[in-house]
Amino acid sequence: MSEPYSSPSADVMIQFDRVVKKFGDHVVLRELNFSVKPGEFVTLIGPSGSGKTTILRLLMTLEQVDGGTIQVCGDYLSHMQRGGRFVPADERYLRARRKRIGMVFQQFNLFPNMNVLQNVTEAPVRSLGLSKADAAERARDLLDMVGLSDKVQAHPMRLSGGQQQRVAIARALAMRPQVLLLDEVTSALDPELVAGVLSVLKEIARTTDITFLCVTHEMQFARDVSDRVMMFDKGQVIEDAPPEQLFTQPAHERTRSFLHAVIDRSG
Amino acid sequence: MDWDWGYAVDSLPLLAEGMLVTLELTLAGSLLAYLLGLVFAVIRQLRIPGLSQIVFLIVEFIRSTPLLIQVFAFFYLLQPAIGVKLSPFLTGVIALGVHYATYTSEVYRAGIDAVPKGQWEAATALSLPRGRVWTGIILPQAVPRVLPALGNYTISMFKETPLLLAIGVVDVLNRAKEAGAETFRVIEPYTLAGVFFLLVSYPASILVRKLERRVGTV
Amino acid sequence: MSDNLGRIISTLLEGVPVTIQATLGGIALTIVLAFVAGLALLSKSRTVRFISRVYVEGFRGTSEVVQLFWLYFVLPALVGLQIVPLFAGVLVLGLNHGAYGAEIVRGAVQSVPRAQFEGAVALSLGPMQRMTRVILPQAVVEMLPPFNNLFIQLLKSTALLFFISAQEITQKGEELRPALPMNDLTVIYTVELVLYLLLAIAITVGMRALERMGARRLGRRPPPRRKTFAAADAGGI
Numbered sequence: 001m002s003e004p005y006s007s008p009s010a011d012v013m014i015q016f017d018r019v020v021k022k023f024g025d026h027v028v029l030r031e032l033n034f035s036v037k038p039g040e041f042v043t044l045i046g047p048s049g050s051g052k053t054t055i056l057r058l059l060m061t062l063e064q065v066d067g068g069t070i071q072v073c074g075d076y077l078s079h080m081q082r083g084g085r086f087v088p089a090d091e092r093y094l095r096a097r098r099k100r101i102g103m104v105f106q107q108f109n110l111f112p113n114m115n116v117l118q119n120v121t122e123a124p125v126r127s128l129g130l131s132k133a134d135a136a137e138r139a140r141d142l143l144d145m146v147g148l149s150d151k152v153q154a155h156p157m158r159l160s161g162g163q164q165q166r167v168a169i170a171r172a173l174a175m176r177p178q179v180l181l182l183d184e185v186t187s188a189l190d191p192e193l194v195a196g197v198l199s200v201l202k203e204i205a206r207t208t209d210i211t212f213l214c215v216t217h218e219m220q221f222a223r224d225v226s227d228r229v230m231m232f233d234k235g236q237v238i239e240d241a242p243p244e245q246l247f248t249q250p251a252h253e254r255t256r257s258f259l260h261a262v263i264d265r266s267g
Numbered sequence: 268m269d270w271d272w273g274y275a276v277d278s279l280p281l282l283a284e285g286m287l288v289t290l291e292l293t294l295a296g297s298l299l300a301y302l303l304g305l306v307f308a309v310i311r312q313l314r315i316p317g318l319s320q321i322v323f324l325i326v327e328f329i330r331s332t333p334l335l336i337q338v339f340a341f342f343y344l345l346q347p348a349i350g351v352k353l354s355p356f357l358t359g360v361i362a363l364g365v366h367y368a369t370y371t372s373e374v375y376r377a378g379i380d381a382v383p384k385g386q387w388e389a390a391t392a393l394s395l396p397r398g399r400v401w402t403g404i405i406l407p408q409a410v411p412r413v414l415p416a417l418g419n420y421t422i423s424m425f426k427e428t429p430l431l432l433a434i435g436v437v438d439v440l441n442r443a444k445e446a447g448a449e450t451f452r453v454i455e456p457y458t459l460a461g462v463f464f465l466l467v468s469y470p471a472s473i474l475v476r477k478l479e480r481r482v483g484t485v
Numbered sequence: 486m487s488d489n490l491g492r493i494i495s496t497l498l499e500g501v502p503v504t505i506q507a508t509l510g511g512i513a514l515t516i517v518l519a520f521v522a523g524l525a526l527l528s529k530s531r532t533v534r535f536i537s538r539v540y541v542e543g544f545r546g547t548s549e550v551v552q553l554f555w556l557y558f559v560l561p562a563l564v565g566l567q568i569v570p571l572f573a574g575v576l577v578l579g580l581n582h583g584a585y586g587a588e589i590v591r592g593a594v595q596s597v598p599r600a601q602f603e604g605a606v607a608l609s610l611g612p613m614q615r616m617t618r619v620i621l622p623q624a625v626v627e628m629l630p631p632f633n634n635l636f637i638q639l640l641k642s643t644a645l646l647f648f649i650s651a652q653e654i655t656q657k658g659e660e661l662r663p664a665l666p667m668n669d670l671t672v673i674y675t676v677e678l679v680l681y682l683l684l685a686i687a688i689t690v691g692m693r694a695l696e697r698m699g700a701r702r703l704g705r706r707p708p709p710r711r712k713t714f715a716a717a718d719a720g721g722i
Contacts, residue, residue: 008542060606061606061609062603062604062606062607091611091612095609095611098606098607098609100607101607102608103607103609105600105603105607107600109600109601109603109604109607111601111604111605111618111619111621111623112702112704112705113619113622113623113702113703113705119654122608122610122618123608123609123610126618127608127609127610127611127614128615132624155704156704157703157704157705158704171608172607172608175609220496232584275571275661302697328592328678329684330680331637331642331681331682331685331686332678332681332685333642333643333644333678333681334641334644335644335645335647335655336655336658336674336677336678338657338675339655339659340674340678343662343667343670343674344670344674346673347667356543358598389684390618402598418684425548426547426548426549426550427548427550428548429548429550429551430550430645430648432550433647433648440548440550440551440554442628443554447558452561453558453562454559454562454563457554457555457558457559458559460548460551460554461508461551461552462547462549462550463545463548464546464548464567465542465543468547469542469546469547469721470546471548472545485556
């Protein structure tokens with residue numbers, strides 16, 4: 001890589017610049033551009049396979065770009081500077097960047113070899129170097145906030161899906177991330193457990209200045225909580241607007257038909 | 268002591284005789300294990316009161332205890348018991364066959380269990396005779412899937428045959444020992460014996476893996 | 486019943502400590518080698534993977550009996566160093582079964598869902614922490630049943646130490662054989678086999694306890710109480 005495509009700006013938290021991602025011959029993202037401001041809550045909607053989850057996985061460095069660049073807080077995510085040249089990022093560089101980014105997964109991905117408290121304290125102790133006592137205090141506060149103060153010593157597999165997902169949210173927040181990625185966090189939950197998780201997330205969005213990037217099929221939630229909604233199709237942003245505008249007067253025919261289909265389905 | 272190529276080459280004909288014996292042992296032992304294991308598996312599957320449990324206990328006992336002692340036991344006890352002269356080779360084949368039959372019976376059992384229950388029910392619904400259900404329906408479906416596992420046990424058996432040295436079977440290891448005793452050079456014959464096992468078992472295990480990909484496993 | 490039963494039992498029991506030492510020593514070495522070689526099989530470095538593959542295939546491909554003969558009779562001729570029988574036995578048992586164990590470790594690590602790895606990445610745990618804190622604690626539980634089989638296989642292999650006169654159970658039995666009448670042979674071999682069976686059951690009982698502990702730690706239903714009868718499986722040895 002020779003030149004950075006664009007210069008970082010203080011007012012941009014996440015910057016995608018001509019990002020290309022392929023799986024084999026299948027192009028998931030084709031020259032994707034978008035940016036997210038600090039503290040913004042941005043929701044990505046669109047049909048499955050449109051590349052929404054891939055965007056989150058790229059930001060979490062679970063996947064690598066095939067072209068273009070991603071910046072978070074003005075730092076390149078896939079490449080680092082060494083001796084004035086851009087080289088692929090190494091593990092140490094990536095780790096430092098990852099500390100700013102948290103992710104909540106569809107399937108929770110809690111560690112079954114640890115209890116609830118250990119799940120939440122593990123990364124602050126091992127990755128941020130907090131003392132066990134400090135990490136435990138932080139964890140208890142967060143578990144209290146997500147309404148699980150009575151499950152601190154429980155085994156994660158003994159909890160309901162909704163409770164597991166709230167532990168996973170606390171676990172991600174314990175790292176005090178600047179960016180939080182939400183990957184269809186309610187898709188694996190029984191319908192009656194969805195509301196609890198969403199209200200926790202709304203509360204966090206309201207009370208913190210974390211930047212959110214959220215992939216969801218919960219349109220009401222997206223409408224309530226987002227500053228901006230981006231409609232994705234075939235690896236491109238086809239519409240990008242504040243939620244009121246996008247949900248009530250979608251400019252694009254594709255958005256209209258997608259919203260119809262989703263809203264019909266959820267009744 | 269250094270590797271002596273000349274001596275290594277000279278000892279090859281003698282070792283080759285032993286290699287042939289090792290391969291014969293493996294072949295004969297495997298055939299016995301394949302047949303006897305099937306008998307064990309079917310008896311257990313038939314749930315004949317008493318008999319099935321006894322077979323279960325015998326299988327578990329044999330497979331939890333060392334083959335070498337079973338070899339000794341067959342060698343010193345079987346001959347007087349049946350009153351027929353048994354060569355070390357034949358004793359070895361029996362010991363290997365019986366020991367490995369306990370493994371192969373588990374393989375067959377898994378294969379039989381893997382045949383869907385609906386097959387038994389369909390056969391019953393057609394009121395097929397019991398023998399025909401086994402030979403015509405269950406085993407033809409179970410056996411192909413167990414072939415890779417049986418192959419693996421043959422390879423295992425192959426590598427265990429040298430312990431028959433203890434009762435005087437003249438296999439490749441015994442020949443190596445013989446060569447070493449004559450010349451007081453042990454490096455070449457023992458190393459060649461090891462190489463022989465590797466040269467046969469490694470390609471064989473690759474073949475089994477290929478077979479596995481074709482027919483699947485149980 | 487034989488008049489010599491007492492003598493047979495007491496003689497064979499003399500061999501039990503060596504059999505146990507060889508088994509425990511072999512198991513210890515097996516565990517170490519299995520983890521080192523198994524994790525090496527998953528290394529990013531081609532060279533490391535290759536070296537480990539050579540060890541695994543080399544020891545799985547050549548016969549254990551031949552390995553024992555090689556170590557005990559050839560190595561001294563090569564380096565002029567005679568190894569104590571028990572030590573040679575532990576070495577061969579460990580090297581051989583460690584090669585099989587390496588595949589168990591590799592398979593168990595690979596069986597941990599990728600989501601667990603991703604969860605650890607998202608918390609910015611480093612490669613070492615991901616392995617030691619998240620992946621291995623879960624993989625170890627998967628390893629227990631196959632390791633149970635492997636350890637019983639190893640116990641059975643200790644009988645091969647007869648060939649290097651290590652004074653274990655089998656050796657004691659063969660020393661006793663010429664001294665007793667034919668009628669007593671049945672007793673000798675039966676007692677020998679029962680001793681091994683009891684040791685195999687002891688291994689299985691211990692491993693099952695570990696399995697139940699592991700299942701509890703991972704929040705799984707404890708495994709059903711299967712037959713405590715030793716479930717040895719040659720597994721391609």
